Amino acid sequence: MLLQAQNISVRLDGVEVLSDVSIGVEAGEIVTVLGPNGSGKSTLLRAVLGMLPLSSGQVRRADGLRLGYVPQKLAIDPSLRMTVRRFLSLPRRVSDAEAAQVLARVGMEAAGHRQIAALSGGQLQRVMLARALLGHPGLLVLDEPTQGLDQPGEAAFYTLIAEVRRDTGAGVLMVSHDLHVVMAASDRVICLNHHICCEGTPRVVSAAPEYRALFGLGTQGALALYQHRHDHSHDGTADHGAQGHDHHDHDHAGHIHHAG
């Protein structure tokens, strides 16, 4: 296990945002946390990264684990002018050769001289990924990396993540609220709504009633598309419990109410 969070709870302004959440990421594994807006996804990432105090539980990291973090966005003040090349040298200065190599890796060869503030959302995500890769991370943590990208852009980004995982063997923990594209790109999906509703392989999760309860309402079309494309050969929900995920026995209609 690269990283393991055990029964963690987080309170923000007196509200329990996460309760009793346990997750783990193995080397070379892509784990995606899915959940509606306000379900505590980003809080979970920040908590396991040690950026937020836990009200209970604990987070363990493998010894000497190097983290590569790609935040959701960069709220950069317009008065701070900075080229992509300069950005890559933060906080550790890197050589021009290293910078060129990592920019090529993320498909941004020609961007070194461009201003960070002038990049599109997708370009900025790639540059932030490049910067994270410079630290040779054992675990990449990405917070909604494809927010604001169109569907081909999303698919291309997840392909890039899969390539990075293949080439470096790094584990990947990311957060998303999109369903189909990210599902196909993950080894394991965790469905979060303040607590873990269900977890397992994308196929298992997409068939789980908790997942459908959580996402079924507003996204019928997209879900139906996913089901149609990926689930018709599904061999039932027999492996639903075999993945060792938490199966809560309370009423899941309540989640929709909370999430709404």
Place this chain on the structure above:
Amino acid sequence: MITTTRGTSIMLDDFLIRAGLAGIGLSLATGPLGAFVLWRRMAYFGDATAHAAILGVALALATDLPVPLGTLVVALSMAVTVASLAAKGWAVDTTLGVLSHGALALGLVAISFVHGVHTSLESYLFGDILAVTPADLATIWGGAMAVLALLIWRWQALLTATLSADLARADGIDPDRERLILTLALALVVAVALKVVGALLIAAMLVIPAAAARALARGPEGMAALASALGAVACLLGLGLSLWQDTPAGPSMVAAATGIFALAALFGRLRRA
């Protein structure tokens, strides 16, 4: 008023050189610090810290302590207070408004209790660069070099924390510590700048040269260095204006900086068009 005898000419030259050196020394620190003040939107924070310096002057005079020490201590307490209140989620705008003007008013009231200071109150509000002594010069350069060294030492971490606190944390940098370092640097600059531009205009010398440099620079280091250079030019120009037209030196330097900002903004816009 320049020369009647050889002797006064030399004396004039001496105080002019000291004044020029004081302005240049201060600019070396205000350039990079001013850049951070802009990047992190700390302009009002700078104002509050500078206004608190007047209270520091009153306390120093009442207790016979050196004035720079008094201003340093009070400016630092103010900066730390504001920073910790902001971290606790106080409305920063309101907090700064109350503390900034409260400290200024309290300082002015306190200073009126100290005998024989009424005549020099103006010099604390607007600076008295033409009266800089060799000892003042040593204080100004010592403080400015300390700030510059601090900023250069922490440069990479400060810049990372300024871009994103979360990014910094993931890289093992404590953004709260970096903010404390900037707070300390700000208090030091206020303490040494009091003699040069006075409490009311210290924030101006932080913000305006950096804002002018912003229009011309492409990267953070370029902006910081250019802000120092433009600040030094503004000091010398303001000094010249003050001698030529007998205007108050501190406000003249800020006026010169404002002129440089206007030119730089115009030039930056033309170049980008």
